[in-house]
Amino acid sequence: MDSQFKKIVLENSDTIVRMWVEEVNALKDANYTSSISEELFDSTNREFVNVIFTRIKNVEPAETLEDFAEKLINLGWPLSYITDGLQVFRRVTVDFILSQSEKVDSNHISLVLQSVDKWVEPLIRQLVNEYSGNWENVVSLQRLALQELSAPLIPVMENITIMPLIGTIDTERAKFIMENLLEGVIRHNSEVVLMDITGVPVVDTMVAHHIIQAAEAVRLIGAKCILVGIRPEIAQTIVNLGIDLSQFPTKSSLRKGFTTALEITNRKIVDLDTKVDNLENMINSLHRE
Amino acid sequence: MGTQSCINIQKEWDIVGARQLGRDIAKKIGFGTVDQARIATAVSELARNIYLYADSGKVCFEAIETIDKKGISMIAIDSGPGISDISLVMQDGYSTSRGLGAGLPGVKRLMDEFDLISEKEQGTEVKTIKWLR
Numbered sequence: 001m002d003s004q005f006k007k008i009v010l011e012n013s014d015t016i017v018r019m020w021v022e023e024v025n026a027l028k029d030a031n032y033t034s035s036i037s038e039e040l041f042d043s044t045n046r047e048f049v050n051v052i053f054t055r056i057k058n059v060e061p062a063e064t065l066e067d068f069a070e071k072l073i074n075l076g077w078p079l080s081y082i083t084d085g086l087q088v089f090r091r092v093t094v095d096f097i098l099s100q101s102e103k104v105d106s107n108h109i110s111l112v113l114q115s116v117d118k119w120v121e122p123l124i125r126q127l128v129n130e131y132s133g134n135w136e137n138v139v140s141l142q143r144l145a146l147q148e149l150s151a152p153l154i155p156v157m158e159n160i161t162i163m164p165l166i167g168t169i170d171t172e173r174a175k176f177i178m179e180n181l182l183e184g185v186i187r188h189n190s191e192v193v194l195m196d197i198t199g200v201p202v203v204d205t206m207v208a209h210h211i212i213q214a215a216e217a218v219r220l221i222g223a224k225c226i227l228v229g230i231r232p233e234i235a236q237t238i239v240n241l242g243i244d245l246s247q248f249p250t251k252s253s254l255r256k257g258f259t260t261a262l263e264i265t266n267r268k269i270v271d272l273d274t275k276v277d278n279l280e281n282m283i284n285s286l287h288r289e
Numbered sequence: 290m291g292t293q294s295c296i297n298i299q300k301e302w303d304i305v306g307a308r309q310l311g312r313d314i315a316k317k318i319g320f321g322t323v324d325q326a327r328i329a330t331a332v333s334e335l336a337r338n339i340y341l342y343a344d345s346g347k348v349c350f351e352a353i354e355t356i357d358k359k360g361i362s363m364i365a366i367d368s369g370p371g372i373s374d375i376s377l378v379m380q381d382g383y384s385t386s387r388g389l390g391a392g393l394p395g396v397k398r399l400m401d402e403f404d405l406i407s408e409k410e411q412g413t414e415v416k417t418i419k420w421l422r
Binding site for chain 2: 170205232242
């Protein structure tokens with residue numbers, strides 16, 4: 001029976017394609033793909049139908065399907081285009097076969113449904129897998145990229161290191177920050193670490209807790225941690241929450257923190273111009289003598 | 290009364306989603322940056338409590354309006370183990386998870402109205418309101 005249905009479908013492929021295109025075009029207006037140009041939509045539809053029919057003919061299936069899926073993913077078309085399209089194909093084909101059959105009883109209908117399902121199911125499965133595989137890939141790459149950004153350590157000067165934190169801090173990242181911080185302090189032989197929280201949107205008790213723990217751990221290995229970049233609204237919420245940050249120094253800006261760090265390491269910034277001026281004064285005074 | 294928007298809390302990242310939504314609604318109502326930060330922090334605390342202690346629950350926001358004032362109401366509901374001694378958790382420094390223990394009392398200080406109902410093995414409901422001044 002299956003081959004017989006196949007024959008009907010292949011012989012009347014033009015009619016089925018026409019019916020299918022009509023229905024899919026109706027779907028287009030209803031939702032997602034309304035911003036796509038007519039030409040592209042038509043050519044993609046043609047390709048889609050070709051993929052479906054080569055699959056039914058059973059010639060060289062895998063590659064064309066993969067290419068098609070890849071193209072759709074690159075175009076950024078929604079998955080619903082594929083599922084809707086195949087759903088429509090199933091409906092149209094079943095209708096068509098039934099209209100061509102001489103006797104229609106429940107047994108016959110169930111046979112038709114079975115055959116058509118057998119053609120369409122693997123297509124849906126494979127295309128959905130391609131899509132979700134692509135998404136998983138993107139998500140894992142982004143996670144990796146995020147992790148690389150999550151706890152950077154900048155040794156700005158001998159003995160002074162800065163850790164700028166941007167974005168939400170969750171448990172995993174907090175652990176990462178702690179490890180990176182301690183490792184960096186040892187590796188760069190830092191005396192002072194400036195932790196900059198300018199880019200952290202919310203400091204709740206958990207974030208504060210992790211910061212306190214990190215600072216305490218830094219203290220244990222003999223360095224000093226200064227918390228900088230506390231915005232006024234963050235300062236107020238910290239006070240409201242009743243979090244005690246008196247254990248280690250805090251500063252409003254990185255600049256102030258850096259000055260403090262220089263003081264701690266017994267250094268200061270000197271303007272080169274004034275130095276030159278001083279030198280000239282000295283030389284001048286020598287000349288006078 | 291405005292419409293209620295809710296966010297389910299199941300993963301740690303849902304806390305970020307809830308916070309974002311809370312902040313957006315607060316901004317729309319007209320809260321300043323300091324109050325936005327307060328509200329976002331309170332959302333963060335309540336959502337984290339759900340994530341840590343109850344596994345799943347939800348946080349709902351609503352813009353509320355009376356004759357003379359406007360505000361945001363926030364309800365955090367979970368079906369977790371419940372809190373056996375409410376007066377204990379409202380004490381500063383009490384924590385069962387070795388945290389700072391500033392969460393619930395902190396939320397009470399961050400918001401204007403605070404109401405906690407909890408039944409053992411039934412769940413916990415925290416209702417808070419911040420009025421626009």
